[in-house]
């Protein structure tokens with residue numbers, strides 16, 4: 001096993017300080033109730049389990065269009081997306097990963113050939129992750145493996161080690177067969193089609209689409225605090241919160257130290273802080 005992968009394990013508690021702590025309030029309760037008020041978040045209010053009848057809101061849907069070797073993509077995936085996914089319950093956030101980005105494809109006498117912004121190794125990384133998703137099917141199975149690849153020393157050389165740590169039940173040889181075969185090419189062509197279908201077309205990577213929408217503001221919010229963005233969108237979209245006339249997003253501050261405002265009411269919250277100086281990779285002209 002590559003030592004670089006082992007080094008990741010101690011990293012997890014650093015990324016997610018709350019991991020391993022006692023479950024807040026009551027473990028059958030959807031987390032959107034924790035966000036409702038600081039008292040509930042702190043466990044001081046009457047148990048939210050007593051009134052858990054309201055139906056949950058639809059999950060926030062996030063699609064990430066990225067490239068396996070682009071530094072800003074790796075930073076977003078590792079620091080924002082993976083952390084948000086770990087902290088939020090599964091019914092709050094639904095994620096689609098599309099590794100392709102600024103790659104280009106060509107039909108070479110009936111076979112798809114791909115060229116990637118960061119060269120053949122990036123194409124291989126995109127292909128490994130695409131085939132991994134295809135073989136694993138289950139997001140909870142493949143996302144930790146992709147996190148392991150993207151946060152490690154090499155995106156393309158650590159698959160066996162990452163599988164061993166995070167998904168030992170997966171068969172690495174099936175993934176390898178997909179990577180080198182027609183299945184991989186067909187899946188990558190699909191990624192190309194999904195990327196080319198973006199409206200507006202992507203201008204850089206990572207490119208974030210939230211609930212079917214991309215705007216510069218959403219992108220900036222996602223890069224500054226994805227958890228804060230998801231939390232505020234999820235509450236605003238909640239049928240229960242809309243039905244009651246009290247919309248209090250302030251609890252999200254308790255839940256997520258990095259969250260920005262949350263913003264009560266139906267309108268957008270207060271302005272979010274400036275995003276960190278991400279270096280996005282522009283699409284070549």
Ligand SMILES: *[C@@H]1O[C@H](CO)[C@@H](O)[C@H](O)[C@H]1NC(C)=O
Nearest residue numbers: 106107108109110111112189
């Ligand atoms: C790719 O090229 C081959 C011939 O070179 C052609 O038969 C096939 O229809 C093309 N496929 C697409 C999707 O354009």
Ligand SMILES: *[C@@H]1O[C@H](CO)[C@@H](O)[C@H](O)[C@H]1NC(C)=O
Nearest residue numbers: 090136137138139140141142
């Ligand atoms: C995916 O995997 C998780 C964790 O192993 C499991 O709890 C969940 O039921 C699985 N989902 C599906 C659709 O198989």
